[in-house]
Amino acid sequence: MTEENYPLIDPDGEKVVREKVCLKKKEEIEKALLEDDRCPARVIAFNFSSRESGGKIASPKPCCDIAILEYLEREGKFPVGYIIKKHYVHSVIQKGGLVGNPLVTYALRRKIKGVYKPRTTNKIDKKYIQKICQNEKLQYRPYAIKEGKTSKTIIFWHPEHGYSQANLKHWIKSPTTVDPFRNLKKDKEIIRRAKLVVFDNQLHDNYEVVDGGVFRESGVTRVTVFCKQHGIKTSATINNIEVGLWFNCPECSSDDFENIRRLHNLRRDEVDDRGSTIIALMLLSVNGNETLKFGISSSRSNSDEDDDILKKRYGNNLVKIFDSIRCDSELEARELEQELLVETRDIRNYSVPDEFAGKTECRSYTTKNLNRCMRLFSDLKAEYGAAKSGSR
Known part of the structure; x- marks a missing residue:
């Protein structure tokens, strides 16, 4: 072997070709063909030159001769x-990596660097794709191949997510990275997050997130929500649900059920806690x-009497105060209030006009309802007192 x-x-x-570039390409070619496990061979790349590519735009492309010195394992295409x-x-080679081995026979063609290189897509069928799915341990299988005007579409079946499709040309190039069920998995995760928000904030009696009700519009992903109170099916973004507890029902979008939005923001540290706060059971005239x-009402000063604070807060609407609890923080007071409101949802007073700010915390006034509310309030007050004593 001489020069x-x-x-x-x-x-x-x-x-004219550059010697430095030719040396680099020579090393890359010889190394790539030596390391290809299909038919590794020692070769010499030499006689580098340029010739026309033969394409629509005739431009010179680098080429070389390749001499086959020895096969290390199985025989290749040439002796x-x-x-x-x-x-x-x-x-x-391209970018230093092997893209095509001229020594490989058709029988030796298989996956190289995660990319399948079939000779022609005309010979790709369900059986061929099934084998790829099994070899790569993919969690789905081919169901059908559809012929399009310009391309083929492969429909896959997944035991958990059902059916989805992908462009055959794109999938066959990289089956391990092109996931036909990516959007379905994202949709399932969005549904899960929305349902957790409803459950964590005890709004399951008000709203239901519809399974599979995810759709995309103008680049925005929305989930389908059913308002149980008004029988309206609408949509909302996951961001509006998680951040603002907005479910987009036109009839109750302004309602703050159980004051949950303020409580939600306090838990997320997105608003300032007003400190010492009173929660009370009252009789109002609206x-x-x-x-x-x-x-509830902020006490502003620990020296003020609870009744005086509530009278200033509700003014002429206040008829009577049945009982009250003073909490150390607004968050504590709102969490106690939520427990009471959730327990008495079934007796909400819908006759209170919409312009009254606290309409969702109002309950129908009957002797039976009053006794029920007073009993709940008394039990909660005792539990809160015991918890405070135990923490000291």
Whole structure:
């Protein structure tokens, strides 16, 4: 093996090539063909030159001769001693990696670097794709191949997510990275997050997140929500649900059930806690109609009496205060209020006009309802007192 037998640059080449580039390509080609486990071979790349590519735009492409010196394992397409003439460099290596081995026979063709290189898509069928899915341990299988006007579509079946499809050409290039069920998995995760928000905030009696009701519009992902109170099916983004507890029902979008939005923001440290706060069971008069109400009010000063604070807060609407609890923080007071409101949802007073700010905390005023609310309030007050004593 001498420079005379295997010159780096073709002495008869018409185009000028750079020696430094040729040396680099020579090393890459020889290394790539030696390390290809299908038919590893020792070769020499030499006679580098340029020739027209033959495409629509005639541009010179680097090429070289490849001499086959020895096969290390199985025999390849050409015998030892054969010289492949004027082979394009870009058809062997690109960016230092092997893209095509001219020594490989059709029987030896298989996956290389995670990319399948079938000879033609005409021979790709369900059986071929099934084998790829099994070899790569994918969690889905081919169901059908559809012929399109310009491309083929492969429909896959997943035991958990059902059916989905992908462009056959794109999937076959990289089956391990192109996941046909990616959006379905994302949709399932969004549904899960929305349902957790409803459950964590005890809104399951108000709203239901519809399974599979995810759709995309103008780049925005929305989930389908059913308002149980008004029988309306609408949609909301996961961000509006998680951050603002907005479910987009036109009839109750302004309602803050159980004051949950303020409580939600306090738990997330998105608003300032007002400190010492009173929660009370009261009788109010709204537009001449009497109604029970659970309400809270910031004490502003620990020296103020609870009744005086509530009278200032509710003014002429306040008829009577049945009982009250003073909490150390607004968060504590709102959490206690939520417990009471959730327990008495079934007796909400819907006759309170919409313009009254605390309408969702109002409860129908009857002797039976009053006794029930007073009993719940008394039990909660005792539990809170015991918990405070135990913490000291």
